[in-house]
Amino acid sequence: MCVNASVTKNDAAKPSASDIRLVIAASSAGTVFEWYDFFIYGTLASIIGRTFFPSDNATLQVLLVWAGFAVGFGFRPLGAVLFGYLGDKLGRKYTFLVTVTLMGVATAGVGLIPSAATIGLAAPAIVILLRVLQGLALGGEYGGAAIYVAEHAPGGRRGYYTSYIQASVVGGFVLSLIVVLSSKALMSDAVWNDWGWRVPFLVSLALLAISLWMRMKLSESPVFQAMKEEGELAGNPFVESFTYPGNKRRIFIALFGIAAGLTVIWYTAMFSGLSFLKSAMRMEDTLAEVVVGIGATLGMGFFIYFGSLSDRIGRKKPIIIGYAVTLLMLFPTFWLMGAAANPQLAEAAERNPVVVAGPDCNYSPFASEQVSNCGKLLADLAASGVSYSLRDDAVFGMTAGGSAVDLASYPWTDKAAARAKALQSELSAHGYDFAKVQPSLGRIVAVIGALLALMAMSGATYGPVAALLSEMFPPRIRYSSMSIPYHLGTGYFGGFLPLISSYIVARTGDPYAGLWYTWVVVLVALLVAAWGLRPGLPADFTDD
Template sequence: MAEAQALADREPSENEIRLVIGASSAGTIFEWYDFFIYGTLAYILKDAFYATDNETLGLLLVWSTFAVGFAFRPLGAILFGFLGDRLGRKYTFLVTVTLMGIATAGVGLIPTVDTIGMAAPVIVILLRVIQGLALGGEYGGAAIYVAEHAPPEKRGFYTSFIQASVAGGFVLSIIVVLACRFLIPADAFAAWGWRVPFLLSIVLLIISLWMRLKLSESPVFQAMKEAGETSGNPFIESFTYPGNGKRIFVALFGVTGILTTIWYTAFFSGMSFLRGPMHVDDQTVEIVLLISGIIAMSFYLIVGKWSDRVGRKKPIIIGAALTLALLFPLFWMMGSLANPGLAKAAEQTPITISGPECVTDPFAELFKREQTDCGKVLETLTASGVPYTLTQGDRLALMAGGQPVAIDPAWFSDSAARRAGIHAALGQYGFDFSKQQPDMANIIGIVGILLALGMLSALTYGSVAALLSEMFPPRIRYSSMSIPYHIGAGYLGGFLPLIAGVIVASTGDIYSGLWYTWAVVAFGLVVAWWGIPGGPPKDFADD
């Protein structure tokens, strides 16, 4: 086999392997930090770049812009996959990390919407497009680069450092935000301090370039280039190579669809859930996620190493099946631990609402549509984490435990007044909407639940870089694995916060957004069972 022979002829030393893994992982951490810092600071960016006092709409707009970056990841995968298969792995991901660093720093320099109006969100969107293009080339380059240096019997373990580095980027974004909170007063952080984490990207870019410039080209690519076996058009060949159509379908739905929805549900949905409807103190949320994220990073290494013994299919199947069984119970438990008073009040004093045209339209303000009074109340209840029952009625009525709640016409002047009025009215029935600081036992429980979600993510993600590298022929590997990976991660995963947010806003059930994850994972489990090769790991040439 040409690939095995290339590794045998150019087997890297232990020091070279450590440099390969270290430089690739560090660059991946920095690049994903750049991408995730936007999501970590979503609650501040909604006020900086969007002119709305509607909290639900503001967050949906932030998640919409977040999704824009993901939408362009497949295009980046095509562009940089082509370059990676034609020109080499090393120089391609030097370009991607440079683009990402510059675009991220640019977000920190944009004037707010109060200063330049609608130009602010437009510039943010353009920079997110650049970030998406860059990220579309980063993962495939880093994963393949490590995989093509690794001996086959250790490929799962070595490439799992890349998977752990994705979580590491999220962890680093939280560390930086916490450090900024500690060094910058709260008011100043909200006013201008949030820019610091974005501007730090320039420092991380310099470090990443310094490390990656020390690397040599992949031995597999060098061998192909010397033999004149590189692809003339890797994009076209990815879809015409015998059997590649099935492999791309499996990589998209049976691998990426599963891992990406579980990952974003575990980390981003968990963060939004605690911060939003559970009203947990922002700094507490960040500390809990930081602890969980650091510990969970080790899970990816364990699973990657395990897959070298049992194969790549088994961990993914186990992780997907457990997710279907545990997803809802884990979030239910997290809700009861994060804000037990809210759960108890909702149980003892059920909320009922009735009225004409009682539906909520989360984008009414954006598209200049008139939301009914009942719809406005539903929107506020949902954003506040209050479950309710909807009944038929000719006029707007709000009931708490069977007792009528007086509706003040002032509630409908703006969303801030409505939120304050409804919180005050329901506060008399035991609902506590103040920032929550769970006791230590509950915090430990929340960390445990997040670690369980992290393990589900690791099972479905830890061996994926090795699996995708082994699924495709070397001459078109960069393109063939990057395209389905970034379509899946870009659309199925990247749009998850937005889609889940819209489902919650439309249904009024704070847990209903989880059905999106459940459905994608259920379909992916069927595809994975059918299409992922079983048994011990083996190179593509062995198929």
């Protein structure tokens, strides 16, 4: 059990090695389970789309799913305010007991909602409500776990110890893939698509029980305990976060220089990577999930390595280097991944590029049905994952590799699925293969290599961050001051990434175009971090 000896906030009693192991294990396990709950929604995005957000427009269905995903992130800042206040007033331990309970119950609830075909619009409405509760819970979880470990760790090892919290975020994603793949392996396809997909959501109740059992063994943070005994707790942590001298500047740096940048890299590496392989590159779904799971599992080591490295060279250097490498290598890494995952599709797009021309080619990804035939054609291309270029012309038509594609018999009045099948049949004659692919072992290794490169970029920027943010803010308002900018950055810049990038891809017809969102956010983060973060070795908070 953790030490409860009387301490001062500047010279807290040092926990034993066994205490530290329990602190890290319990905090990390809870973080894994809570992020599992959050990521399971994204892992099962396609099933959630057809169950709760059905639409004849396949692109709209995808956007609605990611909009629901973004809603949870959008409420994370409010959770950060609420639970940050409680964490600074009532303590770190009991606050993150509440957050993990709320997350587990909300996640299990998604697995119990009847489909939209059964209860109509109530189904997506309930899903959104539960996503709100998940967002509130996660807004309080990360800050509590990170600070709890940081306040137990010796200064010279804080980056290393807190890096396990950072790696646990990846662990939640990996666990979601493991549970999904295991469930699918134990069921027939019919059972899985009918009701079996609900099992991973219900598993969160078992994970909740384990997490609560582990966290109940913990004592309060020695730093918080010392402040409580000395009567130095904040009167209103939220207000003080914005009135404490110099804290507005620190919050600005934490938001735009740290949270926004690290989050878009991480979500691009995992969520965009998985979606890219399954949709644009048409890799077989289960294989894509296994490949990304392997990449994420191996990549967790980068988070611990860079967290530990930051104890020796400072927090700023790994983050700045990670941002710079991302700007240089983001597009080439995805190009490599695409070429390795489905070389035939990449070669077909290069040899026989699709060009759509016409006088009225307005396309709205948010429309349930397009008005013009050209708009319908663009929607079908986007749904099929075919890149295209668009030009104005008096005559409506489409070419592939310079050869006209026959649109005379195109089923314009049919449903989107039938139109997409007809389109794919036409493009098959021009070298496009729309069957799901299983790359050779060598190419799978290349894809995993590309994912590991992305994970290294993420680890460099994410691994040191829990220690860095804990050290940036005064102890009396640390929970609130750290959680608010972190969850604003991750909630809005990261949470809306799948929606925004999917929209950009749908509008441009370029499966790589969505990466520009990540690139721009990382560029801003690099400039802010280079200006605002202090160089040198790690140091605890000081007022100067």
